[in-house]
Amino acid sequence: MLNDSYTILKKEFGSYFRTPTAYIIIGVYLVISMFSTFYSAYFFMNNNSGLGSFFSYQPEILVILIPALTMKLWADERRSGTLEFILTQPISYNAIILGKFGAAVLFGILLLALTGPFVIYVSFLTELDWQNIVSGYLATILTIMVLTSIGCLISSFNSNAVLAYLFSVFVGWLLISLNYDFMLAPLFPLSENVTYLLSQSLNFYANYLDMTQGEPGLDNLTYFLSLTILILWINRVTIEYKKQ
Amino acid sequence: MTQHKKSLPLIIFICLILVIFLSLNITVRLLGSSLKADMTANQRYSLSPASQKILSSLTSPVQIKLYLSNSWAQENPAYANYAQFVTRYLRKYQQIAGADKIKIEIIDPKPFSAAEEDAKKAGLKALPDLSGQSNLYFGAVISNALGKSAVIPNFIAARSGYLETDISRILAKLNTGSHKNVGLVSPQLPLITHAYGQAIPNWAIVAQIQNDYNIIELSDRIAQIPTNIDVLLVINPGQLSPLFAYALDQYVLRGGKLIVLSDIFSDKKAADKGKLSATSANMNPLFQSWGFSIPQDKVVGDRTLGEMVTITTPNGPQSKNFPYWLQLTSAQINQNHPITQGLSRISLKSAGMIVPQKDNPQIKITPLLTTTPHANSVDKALFQKQNQSEQENKFAEGNEQYILAAEIDGKFSSAFSKNILDGTPSAQKLPPYLPYSIAQGKIIIVSDSDFIVAENWADTGATLNNPVYGLAPVYDNGAFLLRLLDYLTGKEEVLGLHNTEPLNIKTVGENIYTHTFNKYADAYSQAQAELNQRQLLAQNYAKATQQAFTPLTAQQIKELETNKQRISDLQQEINKIAYQIKEENTQELSRITDYNIIYIPVLTVLVILLIYLIIKKRAQKRIGGIANELHSN
Structure with missing residues (x-):
């Protein structure tokens, strides 16, 4: 299965660079990231030993850019009619899903890696807390994984890539911005503790901030990984279901 | 219908995995903080074992009301970061103690709201926003179910290294019963003022002690230390009356706990009342019965530990290492003693030396603070006559290591042969005379009293009228004195609390500015120093002319004119340098932004x-x- 996944990953990852999409996404990502770091997150007015200004707007930026990577993954197969062909090949569904997902995640990691020169540059301007930075990057990679899985799932529902992009942005935005506390409010009189736990468990930003501020835990890893696995699982079930 | 039937398993499946997802996340979160890693330099989110012990011993649920104005974050991003850090830190306490033991409520006290009224009533101190129209709050009220409460009127970022100590001390205070009594004898230094029947602390250190203890002021003319005193703190007695010496002697023999700050040369008093009045009482007759002495004619100096100070020399102001103002580091602070363990910076000024007596097996002397092995001592009489430049110049490095503070533990003999009031009617009022200790005595002696002056150990610039939580300590002097009290009153739960390195709150912009400024620092400071000198000269001329009522000579007028012209040139030069620094800094910021964007x-x-x-x-x-x-094949 891993070999099949790797083959698909290589093919999908390479396909990004065959069109100008990859270069546009890289350019846009770097410019928006730096713009938000220096202007929206007041880079010069913060201590930034843990690159707080850089990490503070990453989820918002990735919500816009990751769907651009995932929108075509399934939608194009569907539109061009190759989906049925792929699904009839002697390759497991998991291998296909993981291959496509992995390619988009790898591209996301490449985006992050390209901010390396910025980190090196900042290390000459202020003393950096490298452990905190590693934790921040890990949080961003996990965010990429969650957003990619959402993008993959929505792309598998649609044959129109633009629609898939818009839906993915919308769902991703809901995930990172929505405060679920109002939905949990009726539970509050029943148990304060359980409500607090639920609120913390479901809050994307609480988990993201834990990590970017240098305090990652098993709870944060479980949140991001279980969400990714859950969505990928639904992705697999829907594909199987559609085929039937 | 068939479509619905077909979708039903899918919907059930999705619901099922959603339930699994929620259960998994809640379970992992329930496992709590033990599965959290602290991936920060200096482990800034990790609570010390002492704090964890305090949390585990909480007997009553605690509520923390954090008043935090949201608009503060918009006005000052750097402060918003600190607010985030404090919030996270409080959550850490909650994680460890459990949500049922510590409840945290974060309140935004909007202008003219009921929350703002509550904050004011609780004692929080507001700061005006940039427009000056409304108040900004960032403080906390910590209370428990038994009705006890404590207030941190303001969290200040410069005190970040003490955040854990502050919160844990409050929790320990809420958890324990009544405060212990500290008897305070300070006849020379005005630590407390009395007004309207209230004792108002003059010095920050008194406010700090008062935060955890009841202070009972005592006269240095009493013949008996009251029995309700848990620890007696004697600061720099001017003249030791025989009555008070007897009181101290008998207090120690009865097992009383004593701290003596005995200064050989009080810089504080010298600054206030002149050099010749800067000495303390000779307590050696008492000290000798406790197994040590402090030579009254020697001041300790140590070039290795000397503070860099600006000294006025014949060639103008110069930065010099002043060997009598000591900056002790971990190496000179006993790291194996519970009082001093973890303390890393203590400053003393013109301290004396503690000399243990050799032949007293019943007394154990444990050094707490020492010099390096390269210290030397100078004659006090000479020291008092010299100015700072001469004191610095004449100091020669030695090869002695002196004890500057020590714990004295053991059974002592009395320095008196009988009840001091024997033969008077008052003799019966005193407890029976003791020739020897009836209980193990504990004395802590520090050969300096200047170390408690707030200006010598803290940045007092931004206290916000709050001498406890508004002080930003630069040295551990305050913590040292508090620990002496904690140790002698048996408050072991707070002894293990260590302050950490303060958060690096310097912004990137400030770093860049410093870098730019450093390029011009020499030119700037030279011009500034010359300007100060010339302005002083002009002032002296003006004063001399006013007092003498004699007309100036042509030479003097010329000199004055030249001086005036030079002052004007220097001011222009300084403005030009400041403008250049500003311009270069702006260009540097733009360059960095352009490069990265x-x-x-x-x-x-x-x-x-x-x-x-x-x-x-x-x-x-x-x-x-x-x-x-392929083609060729």
Whole structure:
């Protein structure tokens, strides 16, 4: 299965660079990231030993850019009619899903890696807390994984890539911005503790901030990984279901 | 219908995995903080074992009301970061103690709201916002179910290294019963003022002690230390009356706990009342019965530990190492003693030396603070006559290591042969005379009293009228004195609390500014020093002319004119340098922004494109090679 996944990953990852999409996404990502770091997150007015200004707007930026990577993954197969062909090949569904997902995640990691020169540059301007930075990057990679899985799932529902992009942005935005506390409010009189736990468990930003501020835990890893696995699982079930 | 039937298993499946997802996340979160890693330099989110012990011993639920004005974050991003840090830190306490033991409520006290009224009533101190129209709050009220409460009127970022100590001390205070009594004898230094029947602390250190203890002021003319005193703190007695000496002697023999700050030369008093009045009482007759002495004619100096100070020399103000103002580091602070363990910076000024007596097996003397082995001592009489420049100049490095503070533990003999009031009617009022200790005595002696002056150990610039939580300590002097009290009153739960390195709150912008400023620092400070000198000269001329009522000579007028012209030139020069620094700094900020937003992204895209083209070309070449090979075959 891993070999099949790797083959698909290589093919999908390479396909990004065959069109100008990859270069546009890289350019846009770097410019928006730096713009938000220096202007929206007041880079010069913060201590930034843990690159707080850089990490503070990453989820918002990735919500816009990751769907651009995932929108075509399934939608194009569907539109061009190759989906049925792929699904009839002697390759497991998991291998296909993981291959496509992995390619988009790898591209996301490449985006992050390209901010390396910025980190090196900042290390000459202020003393950096490298452990905190590693934790921040890990949080961003996990965010990429969650957003990619959402993008993959929505792309598998649609044959129109633009629609898939818009839906993915919308769902991703809901995930990172929505405060679920109002939905949990009726539970509050029943148990304060359980409500607090639920609120913390479901809050994307609480988990993201834990990590970017240098305090990652098993709870944060479980949140991001279980969400990714859950969505990928639904992705697999829907594909199987559609085929039937 | 068939469609619905077909979708039903899918919906059930999705619901089921959603339930699994929620249960998994809640379970992991329930496992709590033990599965959290602290990935920060200096482990800034980790609570010390002492704090964890305090949390585990909480007997009553605690509520923390954090008043935090949201608009503060918009006004000052750096402060918003500290607010985030404090919030996270409080959550850490909650995680460890459990949500049922510590409840945290974060309140935004909007202008003119009920929450703002509550904050004011609780004692929080507001700061005006940039417009000056409304108040900003960032403080906390910590209370428990038994009705006890404590207030941190303001969290200040410069005190971040003491955040854990502050919160844990409050929790320990709420958890324990009544405060212990500290008897305070300070006849020379006005630590407390009395007004309207209230004792108002003059010195920050008194406010700090008062925060955890009841202070009972005592006269230095009493013949008996009251029995309700848990620890007696004697600061720099001027003249030791025989009555008070007897009181101290008998207090110690009965097992009383005593701290003596005995200064050989009080810089504080010298600054207030002149050098000749800067000495303390000779307590050696008492000290000798406790197994040590403090030579009254020696002041300790140590060039290795000397503070860099600006000294006025004949060649103008110069930065020099002043060997009598000592900056002790961990190496000179006993790290194996519970009082001093973890303390890393203590400053003393013109301290004396503690000399243990050799032949007293019943007394144990444990040094707490020492000099390096390269210290020397100078004659006090000479020291008092010299100015600072001479004191610095004449000091010669030695090869002695002196004890500056020590714990004295053991059973002592009395320095008196009988009840001091024997033969008077008052003799019966005193407890029976003791010739020897009836209980193990504990005395702590520090050969300096200047170390408690707030200006010598803290940045008092931004206290916000809050001498406890508004002080930003630079040295551990305050913590040292508090620990002496904690140790002697048996408050072991707070002894293990260590302050940490303060958070690096310097912004990137400030770093860049410092870097730019440093390029011009020499020129700037030279011009500034000359300006100060010339302004002083002008002032002296003006004063002399006013007092003498004599007309100036032509030479003097010329000199004055030249001086005036030079002052004007220097002011222009300083303004020019300041303008240059500002311009260069702005350019540097723009350059950094442009590099990161424009040049580096463009360059990165081009490099990636180039790499892709190279890979593609190689692949094409390889394919071409294979095609050619096939063709030739």
